[in-house]
Amino acid sequence: MTSLSPVLALLHLVWSQQPDSLTTLRAARRAQATFEAIRRQHLPYGSGHAGGTCDLRIGRFCYWYDDDRQPPEHAAAEPQLIRDARATLLAALDDAGARLPGDEWIAGQRVRYLVEAGRDHAAVGAARECRADGWWCAALLGLALHAAGDFTSADSAFDAALRNMPAPERCRWYDLAPLLPDKLRHRYERLSCDDRAAFESRWWWLAAPLLSRPGNDRRTEHFARLTLARIGQTSGTAYGLGWGDDLRELLLRFGWPTYWTREASPSVTAPEPLIVGHDPTPAFHFFPSARAFDAPADATSDDWTLAASHAPEGYAPAYADSFQQLEDQAAMFRRGDSCLVVAAYDLSDDALFGHQAAQAALVVARDEHSRWVAQHPARSDGPDVLTLSASCDAQLLSLEIVAPGARRVARVRHGIRAGGASGSGPAGLDVLLFDAPDSLPGELSAVLSHVLGTTRVRADRKLGLFWELYGVTSPAGPVSASLAVTPLGVGWLRRTVEALGLASHTATMRLHWDEGPATRAGDVAVASRALAVDLSALSPGRYRIELTVKAPGQEPATASREIEVVRP
Template identity: 35%
Template sequence: MGPGWGIRTHASRAALASALAVIVLPAPAVPTPAAQSREPPVSPDATSAMRMARDAQRAFEHVRRRNFPRGPLVNPKCGEGIGRFCLVEGWDDDDWEPVPEEPEVMEERHALIAVLDSAARVIPDDEWLTGQRVAYRLEAGRAEEALALLEACRMESAWCAALAGFVLQERGRYAEAEAAFERALGRMNEAERCGWTELGPVLDRRTRGRYERFACGSSPQRAVERSFWHLSDPLWLVPGMERRSEHLARRVRAALQADAASPWGMRWGDDLTEITLRFGWPAGWERARRRFVGSRTDEIVWSHRLPGAQKFTVSGLGPADDGSLWDLDEPEGRTSWAPVFGEIANLPHQVAGFRRDGRRQVVAAFTWPDSLPSCDLESGLFLADAHGVTASRTERGSGPLAVAEPRGFAPATLVGVEARCDEGPGAARARMPLADGHPLLSDILLLDAGGPSPSTLPEALARARGARTARAGETLAVYWEWYGSPATATALQVTLSLAREGKGFWRRALEWSGLARGDTEQAGIRWLESATNPAAEGRTVELRLPTLDEGRYRLTLQVVSPTHGPAESSVEIEIKE
């Protein structure tokens, strides 16, 4: 889990000063309990039943707050102010774990559910009651009861479909949740859909400014939303866009709380809506004392994020040149989520592109991280653009993967390599921009040394290393392909150089040749060879690495043809002791 935001929101009896401007979100346009005030007057029995239900809900939240665990005396530093609340960065959240609820709280919740059910027999179609009955059943671990309750809900109701998506999402049934939310959105008018799908504060400030220039519900805005959720999808290996359905589930949670007592003991407001959309419902709360200068203290409420929460939402709508758009170790300061398939690790890998029949074929090899449990794997290689996956290949196991760009599509700009356990938690991924490459020279594929030198891509792929790492002094093999026309009269000049990152090729070449000196550690070889095959011609050379310090180095291949001129390909390698 990446370090960063402790995601403890806290509020004192006196509202905390906001360090940043508060972002006010429009209330979701799905029918809410507030709309019931415009309905015809209800019978005295219905009025009494509703009063009893609301009193019981307030009483339960009072009991819940009274039983919050006691936390330490603290003096937190506000990292970001949101209305009455502060996000506190790095406050030992990695060490926090949820504690079991007190028996009194569990008993009171079951009693509350019974009261809500009694009121629902008098007012069977009330949306506030339906929402509370579903939410508290879910808290009590009675999710199947909640889904059964919703089966009797009005089939045409968008709210009932949204509640079903909410329950399914919380249970980790993401494909079913996505389908339920699509039913809910399909039952809304355009204004209602716009209120629910609007991205709001999950966007960084610059991207949000661009996004909000589009008319709500317009085609350009919808295109931005599709791109955002595609790029923010935790695993392309899992069908659907589970991070988008999580966003919609958080919309449901905010709507449930908008006209109900909250665990914080404060009226729900735009600040709590923003916090919920960005970080979800807390995994737990604590009561603590905030220490001021001198001996004065004040009581505050901490709310904790789920352990293992990670940042999946992208910080922009176009891939960064260095692939940092998907850095899972980045502090999750804007938004975070902890899916049921567990914390996603960075996947050691290598990716290379080759030319076949006028198309690019991309190959990948990976190594399952030691930090994850050993298990039967499902793996996938994905080619994509900013709007969706254009080609993919999935397999069982940890073998190398290959996929070709489909005909009739624009060239892919993104590539993803993913693996996850067939059963139980455990997943890893790598995503990055996919460079166009040189039309005459393939990418470099690193191989394990030893045995006959591969002359074809399938032979090379069978020996591909699962990561771009090597040990100082180790021997490794390098495979590439040349696609230029035959040049029997003159030979190709090939240069293979290795230099510490931070200097350009020509500087490295001068240092390698002895014409320049610098503090860059470098090594290289140069040779001549013929090009006789008009088709793809594979070559392999073994390279013994010199004794180098640990660090990141760039292996650069340059091929100079008398006919076509120079072509260059390179790959970053991490040298380890």
């Protein structure tokens, strides 16, 4: 017979002395509390926090953003004794679950500790064995499926739980107020629970880490946290403290700790070691700005700050150690009653993506209910272009590169709008930048192999601009066009120095020309235009390229692109 250590023997004794099924639940609760006491007594020691200034004070808890303060490597390794104690607890909970399959507390603890032990598939099995209220069993299944990485099934399980839970509980679970920026929270809180559905649906759509994949793991992470909060509120904690609103807030904002450490108390009057929970890392801030929420089609890439320092919340996807901002270039061109979306990127300067199998995906969507997707293997040796046909509505675009083996993701997200309406003239131009060859291409299909995957352009190479005119068939006169390249962000000091003649003026480029009307192609007059621009006279810096086209009897149309001129 294998001997038990004293602490494991205590845990075993707590359970074995309660054979009567009528006292099963009480014994299970004692076994859980005993495990947490054993955990606290045998946590490894960390360092660097006790006595320091809090980055955030949340109720009883001091929170630090561990950007540059990592615990010793040994601290993240859970001692074998704690693992053994958890295994003993799980055996007791399995026995209790067999005796009381309809008890929601036992069912929740089984799933919780199986997930904590990394036994995700066993957690799914335990959730399926649950015989408590149907909505609670569905929530436990969602938690287990999310932990197992099956986000689509987790989404479905949580939806089932939300449909069937009591109305007051459902309202609390749907409540986004603790996660919203002030501007949106005030508006959201004025809505009734029933009136919040459209708001919540848009919020989770915009917060999805990857729009190219089914399921929304940021949403399922939120409901998994809510499930853990309900489990935790009636059980012992690793901190040795009772559950409270502060623990719930920490959990909803930053997730369930992946491990805990102890630190010596700085107080002589309270000598008990401090317990420090360590959140999953690296965590990213996937929530959109208020501006992007209000007008997704007008959003810019700056409306998502994935690596925001001291973000108000965070989520660490289990499938990625890196979520970086991607540079891109995108445009929309009309094709009858639909539009061709063109998006390009360039990973050739990213050594970490080199030699890694990756998938590139282009997604455009009017809203959370519509989606067009194009995918193909990603390139890392130069610019890559993806195209798809979609409606010509104002859209949200997401360009996503996923390298599963390297656990890396790069993405960019912003709004995009089409060119002029069919037959209405040149209004709403869009411009595509390309590396101009000696002979300029005359059609979009010929331009695609030269499209730039960034808006950073070299001063020693001619910059190609491609655009199309729609519906310009009037013989009333020529179409006039102009191009201006103007510097951005020239400060007052630079302007003063230039005025005094102590520095050369920042170059500005202007061109103007006239051309004949478009010819009709099919049912819409489409004219393709390409121009090569010499940027060698421009100083390095950021510029706005503005193209204006005016047809006789019609309002002028303008398209612009911001570029950064760099030296080779």
